[in-house]
Amino acid sequence: MPSAVAIPWGDEPPLELKLPDSWPEPEVIQPVLGGSIADYQAALTTALDAPMGGMDPIEALVGPGSTVAIVVDDPSRWTPVREALPIVLDRLRASGVSESDISISAGVGRHHAVDAEAMRRRVGDEVAASYPCFSPPVDDLAQYEDLGTTADGIPVRVFRPVAQADLRILIGSVLPHLQAGFGGGYKLIFPGTSHRSTLGAIHRVGLGGDAGALLGSIAEANPMRRAIRRAASLLGPCVSISHILGPPGQVFRVASGHPDAVQDHLAAEAARRYRSPAAEPADVVIAGNAPWPGDPMQSFKVLLNHRSACRSGGALVGLFWTDPTEIDRSFPMPVMRAIAATGAPGGVVMRRGLAMADRVTAASGSAASFMVRWARELVVDRDVLVYAPPLRDRIGPRLGPIRLFSDPDELRHRLARLMPSSGSAAPRVRIFPSGGLTYCPSASVKGP
Missing domain, CATH: 3.40.50.11440 (LarA, N-terminal domain)
Structure with missing residues (x-):
């Protein structure tokens, strides 16, 4: 049975993340946090x-x-x-x-x-x-x-x-x-x-x-x-x-x-x-949004920052501590609710339509083109699950193709069902507890 992983959780006690019992021990990647300035x-x-x-x-x-x-x-x-x-x-x-x-x-x-x-x-x-x-x-x-x-x-x-x-x-x-x-x-x-x-x-x-x-x-x-x-x-x-x-x-x-x-x-x-060590892409990547403030739309960048750690067809899981007063700081609540109201059919349509929308907005020079590109790269070839209770309580179980959770047991059971369907009953798992600091670029990146 994998041991529980402590995920920093805003100003609250850490979230104890438990994985399905049949899974192997995950790899946990922490940032290097030594040597802070005293004065x-x-x-x-x-x-x-x-x-x-x-x-x-x-x-x-x-x-x-x-x-x-x-x-x-x-x-x-x-x-x-x-x-x-x-x-x-x-x-x-x-x-x-x-x-x-x-x-x-x-x-x-x-x-x-x-x-x-x-x-x-x-x-x-x-x-x-x-x-x-x-x-x-x-x-x-x-x-x-x-x-x-x-x-x-x-x-x-x-x-x-x-x-x-x-x-x-x-x-x-x-x-x-x-x-x-x-x-x-x-x-x-x-x-x-x-x-x-x-x-x-x-x-x-x-x-x-x-x-x-x-x-x-x-x-x-x-x-x-x-x-x-x-x-x-x-x-x-x-x-x-x-x-x-x-x-x-x-x-x-x-x-x-x-x-x-x-x-x-x-x-x-x-x-x-903060750069993640090189490794083969995992079946499941789990990233907390710490230490980003509790804005869920900004927190989605955390998943994009670790997307290259996850294989195509795998699962990206976000654990987003969310301040209820910051929910619509970056994305209007009426728009989120409109997307959520489309339910599962809307998620399928959005996933299929994002590739076309990316081509159209890039060709037209639209200011929204980079947002569409990020959305496409996040959800088109991976399952995205997000634990963010205040957001789930506000808009329901879906944000287009993204599934939202407020119950950690429900999230764990969903993950357990996803992996056998993708042929990975004993999946390789990488966890980034402080995902707002760490990142995993593509292997081709020429970094400093």
């Missing part, structure tokens, strides 16, 4: 004093009359934004920069807008009260500066307070990303503070072939990251303050300096800590 303020100060990429410290880049746009990642990440901002703001003020010349924008891209309450939680009450804070409206072209077009045809339209500043300071983290290899750096602007036409064009650059071929890849080999860097060349100076994160409260590294130098340096460490 974050001291580590950030050291990083700011010694920037990477040949840049001068922030205070040497600005002075009285300078305008500064700070861009922070949105609440779907757990970057220590509140802790970093006071240190950065103190340096700017000491250099003579007026509070009225500093803005703070959340790099939301096409994620849910950050309202005033969420912004206060993100940046702190005092900062929110003292500085103009923005959640860029992705569709209001009047609020964007047109900086031209890159050589590969991407329109560069950036939120005006960010585009017009003398200096941009980007505060984020380097985590595995399905299209950009790793998130962080210039990605906070492209697509974080870009108009929908820009973010759609950048995402479409990364649609060629299997998404697993981009996950965890180095910048030089990643078409989306190259497109981001070309777009960034039309901006003025930028400084990146970026992190390697573990579970909330753990920071392993913080670095500052030129965004490209910081990105490449930290991506190499993220790969060392």
Whole structure:
């Protein structure tokens, strides 16, 4: 009988995952979580004093009359934004920069807008009260500066307070990303503070072939990251303050300096800590969404990050801790309910139709093309089962071809029935308890 596996479960006790009794012992892949920073303020100060990429410290880049746009990642990440901002703001003020010349924008891209309450939680009450804070409206072209077009045809339209500043300071983290290899750096602007036409064009650059071929890849080999860097060349100076994160409260590294130098340096460490060891694809892959916050739509990225670990025809299982208040942060509840209402027949139609929808949206240049590609690669050739009680209770047992569960025993019994039907009565199982950190790229990926 396989032993139970403890899955981190938000701020609750771990979820004890039990597999069918007849299955062999699973392989459990954990991230490398040693060596966290004991004194974050001291580590950030050291990083700011010694920037990477040949840049001068922030205070040497600005002075009285300078305008500064700070861009922070949105609440779907757990970057220590509140802790970093006071240190950065103190340096700017000491250099003579007026509070009225500093803005703070959340790099939301096409994620849910950050309202005033969420912004206060993100940046702190005092900062929110003292500085103009923005959640860029992705569709209001009047609020964007047109900086031209890159050589590969991407329109560069950036939120005006960010585009017009003398200096941009980007505060984020380097985590595995399905299209950009790793998130962080210039990605906070492209697509974080870009108009929908820009973010759609950048995402479409990364649609060629299997998404697993981009996950965890180095910048030089990643078409989306190259497109981001070309777009960034039309901006003025930028400084990146970026992190390697573990579970909330753990920071392993913080670095500052030129965004490209910081990105490449930290991506190499993220790969060392979080890339899955090479192995033959398993029959069943189970991934928890820890430490992602409880947004189920963002959590589906966890399954995509581990899709290459699962053989075609196998089963992908997501264990999604879900905050009931975050259920529709990334995907409107009415749309989810409409999909759920189609039941099993709708799931069959969607699975068959996604391949065609992928071809149509890619050919038409639709901004939705990358979402359709992810959906196709997730569900077309694997069974997808998700344990997320709040989501199951809200919309029912299905989200198109995806089966939802609120009872762990029901999930286990379903898995036991699936494997004999696929010829794997004693399946090989890989489990990623902290799937929001770990990732498994395609074997062909050239990683850092």
